[in-house]
Amino acid sequence: MKLSVKxxxxxxxxxxxxxxxxxxxxxxxxxxxxxxxxxxxxxxxxCINMVLKPKIGTILINDKSIFKLDRKEIAKKIGVVxxxxxxxxxxxxxxxxxxxxTPHLDRLDKESPKxxxxxxxxxxxxxxxxxxDRLIDEISGGEKQRVIIAxxxxxxxxxxLLDEPTLHLDINHQLEILKLVxxxxxxxxxxxxxxxxxxNLASRYCDKLMLLSLGRIYSIGSPKDVLTPENIxxxxxxxxxxxxHQKAKxxxxxxxx
Amino acid sequence: xxxxxxxxxxxxxxxxxSLTIIFLVSGFILTxxxxxxxxxxxxxxxxxxxxxxxxxxxxxxSYESIIMDVRxxxxxxxxxxxxxxxxxxxxxxxxxxxxxxxxxxLGISSGAAFGASLAIVLGISLGISVFVVPFMAxxxxxxxxxxVYNIAKIKGKVPMETLLLAGIAVGAFFTAQVSLIKxxxxxxxxxxxxxxxxxxxxxxxxxxxxxxxxxxLGTSVIMFFSRDLNLMLMGEEHALDLGINxxxxxxxxxxxxxxxxxxxVSVSGIIGxxxxxxxxxxxxxxxxxxxxxxxSSCLVGAIFLIWTDTLAxxxxxxxxxxxxxxxxxxxxxxxxYLLRKRKRISGW
Numbered sequence: 117m118k119l120s121v122k123x124x125x126x127x128x129x130x131x132x133x134x135x136x137x138x139x140x141x142x143x144x145x146x147x148x149x150x151x152x153x154x155x156x157x158x159x160x161x162x163c164i165n166m167v168l169k170p171k172i173g174t175i176l177i178n179d180k181s182i183f184k185l186d187r188k189e190i191a192k193k194i195g196v197v198x199x200x201x202x203x204x205x206x207x208x209x210x211x212x213x214x215x216x217x218t219p220h221l222d223r224l225d226k227e228s229p230k231x232x233x234x235x236x237x238x239x240x241x242x243x244x245x246x247x248x249d250r251l252i253d254e255i256s257g258g259e260k261q262r263v264i265i266a267x268x269x270x271x272x273x274x275x276x277l278l279d280e281p282t283l284h285l286d287i288n289h290q291l292e293i294l295k296l297v298x299x300x301x302x303x304x305x306x307x308x309x310x311x312x313x314x315x316n317l318a319s320r321y322c323d324k325l326m327l328l329s330l331g332r333i334y335s336i337g338s339p340k341d342v343l344t345p346e347n348i349x350x351x352x353x354x355x356x357x358x359x360x361h362q363k364a365k366x367x368x369x370x371x372x373x
Numbered sequence: 374x375x376x377x378x379x380x381x382x383x384x385x386x387x388x389x390x391s392l393t394i395i396f397l398v399s400g401f402i403l404t405x406x407x408x409x410x411x412x413x414x415x416x417x418x419x420x421x422x423x424x425x426x427x428x429x430x431x432x433x434x435s436y437e438s439i440i441m442d443v444r445x446x447x448x449x450x451x452x453x454x455x456x457x458x459x460x461x462x463x464x465x466x467x468x469x470x471x472x473x474x475x476x477x478x479l480g481i482s483s484g485a486a487f488g489a490s491l492a493i494v495l496g497i498s499l500g501i502s503v504f505v506v507p508f509m510a511x512x513x514x515x516x517x518x519x520x521v522y523n524i525a526k527i528k529g530k531v532p533m534e535t536l537l538l539a540g541i542a543v544g545a546f547f548t549a550q551v552s553l554i555k556x557x558x559x560x561x562x563x564x565x566x567x568x569x570x571x572x573x574x575x576x577x578x579x580x581x582x583x584x585x586x587x588x589x590l591g592t593s594v595i596m597f598f599s600r601d602l603n604l605m606l607m608g609e610e611h612a613l614d615l616g617i618n619x620x621x622x623x624x625x626x627x628x629x630x631x632x633x634x635x636x637x638v639s640v641s642g643i644i645g646x647x648x649x650x651x652x653x654x655x656x657x658x659x660x661x662x663x664x665x666x667x668x669s670s671c672l673v674g675a676i677f678l679i680w681t682d683t684l685a686x687x688x689x690x691x692x693x694x695x696x697x698x699x700x701x702x703x704x705x706x707x708x709x710y711l712l713r714k715r716k717r718i719s720g721w
Binding site: 224240 | 375376378379380382383387597598599600601603604606607608610611613614615616617618660661662
C-alpha cells in the first residue's frame with residue numbers, strides 16, 4: 117500500500133496556496149506535516165482525500181489515480197479525523213462509530229452483524245468500547261478524539277489522515293492519542309499522515325517529517341534531518357537548539373530567545 | 374461495556390424504534406376513526422364505518438355526502454399537509470443545522486402568498502375559475518425557491534448561510550408585495566386574509582389529487598436520505614469524509630422539500646407551527662436519528678393536524694376557526710412543557 121502525491125498545485129480563487137508538492141508514504145509509515153500557520157498543511161490534507169481539487173498534479177494509491185473515484189469509493193480507502201469535532205446532538209458513541217460504515221452500506225440497508233463487529237473492534241483498539249452507550253457530547257475531549265478515530269477505522273481505510281489530533285488536549289491525552297496512532301500504523305498496517313503544529317510531538321512519533329513553508333516543501337526526511345536549527349530559523353524565524361534527550365531517546369527543540 | 378452488551382444495546386434501540394412506529398400508526402388509525410364522527414352533524418362511528426365500506430344503505434343521504442364529500446377529503450388533506458410540513462421542517466433543520474429552520478425558511482410561504490393574493494385579486498375581477506389560486510400559489514412557491522437557490526449558488530456550491538439570507542431577503546420582498554396587494558384590494562381583502570391564515574375548510578377531492586402524489590413522493594424521498602441527514606448534522610466536512618456527496622444531497626433535499634411545502638401551501642394556505650415544532654418535539658422524545666425522527670414526525674404531524682382541524686371546525690359551532698390558531702394555542706404550551714421537562718441542556 118503506497119500513497120503517492122505528485123506535483124500538486126492548489127489555488128483558492130487565484131491565490132496559489134500549494135506549489136509542486138510531491139511525496140510518498142508507505143504502509144506502517146507515519147508522515148508528519150509541519151509548518152507555520154498558512155503554510156498549507158490542512159489544505160494539503162483536504163486535497164489528499166479529494167475534498168479540495170488540485171489544479172494540477174495527481175494523487176495515486178498503489179499507482180492508480182484516485183481522481184475519478186466518487187466520494188463513497190474514496191471513503192472506503194481514506195479515513196479522516198478532522199480538526200473540529202463538536203457534535204451537538206445526543207447520538208451515542210456507538211451511533212457515531214457505526215456511522216463509519218456508511219460508505220459500505222446502501223441507503224436502505226440496516227447494519228449487519230459484520231458491521232457491528234467491525235465497529236466494536238475499532239472501539240476496542242481505541243479503548244472506547246466502555247463508552248458505547250454514553251452520549252457523544254458528554255465525554256471528554258480526549259475520549260471524543262478516540263471515538264472519531266474509531267469512526268475512521270470503521271471505514272476500514274488503508275490510509276488515515278489526522279488534522280491536528282492533539283489540539284486542545286491535555287498532555288496525557290496527547291500522548292495517548294499519538295501512541296494509539298503509532299500502534300495503528302504498525303499493527304494495522306495503515307498509511308498515516310498527520311498534520312501538527314507541535315514540532316516536538318511530531319518529531320517523536322512520526323517516521324518522516326515534511327516541513328511546509330508558504331505552500332512549498334521546504335524539507336522532507338527524518339525528523340532529525342528536517343528539524344534543524346537552520347531550517348527552523350528560515351521557516352519560523354526563531355532561534356532554537358535541538359538536543360538529543362538520552363533517556364527519552366528523541367530530539368527536543370528548545371527556543372533560545 | 375462488553376461486546377455482547379453493545380449488541381444488546383443496538384438490538385434494543387431498533388426494537389424501541391419498531392414499537393414507536395407501531396404505536397404511532399395505531400394512533401393514526403384511531404385518529405381517523407374518531408374524527409370522522411365529529412362535526413356539526415354528529416354521525417355515530419358505526420354509521421361512518423358502514424358508509425365507508427359501502428354497506429347496504431340505512432342512513433339519510435346527507436350523511437353520505439358529509440362523510441364522502443366533506444370529511445373524507447378534509448381528513449386526508451389534513452394528514453397529507455400535517456405530515457408533509459413536519460417532514461419538510463425536520464429536513465430543513467438538519468440541512469441548515471439550525472433549530473429555527475421551518476419548512477418556510479426559503480421564503481416559500483411568502484412566494485406562495487404572493488401568488489395566491491395575485492390570483493384572488495385578479496381572479497375575482499376577471500371571474501377566473503377557483504383552481505387558479507392553488508395553481509398560482511404553487512407556481513410562485515416554486516419560482517421563489519428556484520430564485521433563492523440560484524442567487525445563493527457560487528461555482529456549483531450552495532453555502533447554507535447564503536441560502537438562508539437569500540431566503541430571508543426574497544421572502545421579505547414578496548411579503549411586501551402581498552402587503553401592497555392587501556392595501557390595494559377592495560372586497561378581495563377578506564379572501565386574501567383568510568387564505569393567509571391557512572385552513573382546510575376548502576378541501577376537495579381535486580386538492581387531494583394534487584397534494585397526494587407530490588407529498589407522498591416528497592416525504593418518501595426525504596426519508597430515503599435519513600442516513601445522509603444524520604451525517605450532515607455532524608457538519609459538511611464530516612459528511613464528505615464519510616462518503617456523502619454533500620452538494621447533490623443538498624439539492625435533492627431542497628427540491629423535494631420544496632415540492633412538499635409548495636403542495637401543502639397551495640391546498641391549505643400557510644399553516645404555521647407544525648413544521649417548526651413537531652420535529653423538535655419528536656427530537657426530544659425519540660432522539661436525533663432521522664431514521665426514526667422522520668417517520669415519527671410524519672405520523673405525529675398528520676395526527677396533530679387532523680385533531681387540531683377537527684377542533685377548529687367544532688369548537689365554536691357552526692363557526693370555523695383558522696386551524697393555525699388552534700395549532701399554536703395548544704401546541705406551544707405542550708412544547709414548552711417538554712422543553713422544561715427534558716434533562717439535557719445541550720443539543721436542541
